[in-house]
Amino acid sequence: MNEKDATLLDNYFNDLLPEAEALTVRQRARDDPEFAAEFALRQEIETWLQHEPQRQALAENLTQIGPAFFGAADRQPSLQVVQVNWPRRAAIAAAFALLLAAVWFVFSPRPSLYQQYAQFTPMNVVERGAADADKAVAQTAFNQKNYPEALAALDRWLLAVPNDPTAALYKGMCLLALHRPVEARTTFQPLTDNDTALKADAIWYTALAYLLENDKNRCRSTLQLLTSDDDHYQEAQKLLHDL
């Protein structure tokens, strides 16, 4: 593939071409086999990237749900018909109930460490009478756990007021709730790097992002940045203990 075509494809997939030129690219992708192969590969890559958060979310769900359905069969007692007297039968029934309780205890799905700690502080940013539509939408959506809508509203808010720390913090929380920890960490970073009022919150949620990625070392070192005067310090100590 020549450099000109490579640039053309870059511009196409970066949405930088006017519609007429984009149409020509799509036409060429139908007519020119060599160009079509490159076009198809680029499209596959873009699609793979778009689906990655969904893949990760499903994989995490399967990891949570799966254990409850495997293994129980190994531990069920074999059923034997034996003659027993009533006290013995009662003792066996009690033992069986205990066994079932133990199986249930061991194999019932339980929240991961991340899920235990991922509690998001409700948003309370809209002042009475204020007419900031994006803030209001973000707050309502966030507090109703509608994170995709909250994220979209926070992005609009940040376009209007770039680097607003509150919007950045809640945007990071939305990304975390949507299982997009890398972007969440990137969003928290300006807050953790500077002495803002929200620094401790940003550190705490950055640690949760690492926890979500199962990067326990970085989670631990991030939690250790919190001092005893900071918000989330107690939770951080508890999490450090659980890690």
Next chain:
Amino acid sequence: MHIDQHYIEALRRNDPQGIQAIYRQFAAQAQRWINQHNGSTADAQDIFQEAILTVYEKALQPDFVLTCPLGALLHVIYSRRWMDRLRHKNREQGVRNAEEQRYTLEVTEDTLVAAEDALANQTRQQRFAQTFTQLSDLCRQLMTLLTNGIPPQQAAVELQLNSVNTLYRRKNACMERWRTLIQSPE
């Protein structure tokens, strides 16, 4: 469209209840089969999860429609995956052919075609995943941000790049590197 299509829709929605229904319906059979072939319960859980992800990867294609029973499709996929894993570990040499023939005889041609297609697709997607991890942190963050709809201006600020032009230049270079990795021999 097969009557089991509702399971595919549940996977597409990442619906926990639908996923539990899949496990409830098909996990025990998978566990029995893998246990019978020298696999542990942990192996069974792992391989069954891989099989679900293989089906899911296919279901991400908008035009995908299930045309065979999901249980049969999962069975062919986890059987094949488990045999591949055994072969990889140099265990049970010689079992593969006989077993493949056995489960091949038990399912319809449609199911086999669907399973082959899903497995080939999964291998391709795993290649993307594996090569993506070989890119630099900056490349991965940059492409993830842009793909998730972060405006380029904002992505440039977040990644501490001078301008949107610089951002696109980096992205194009990352893409070229990724393309080369995908196409290079494994």
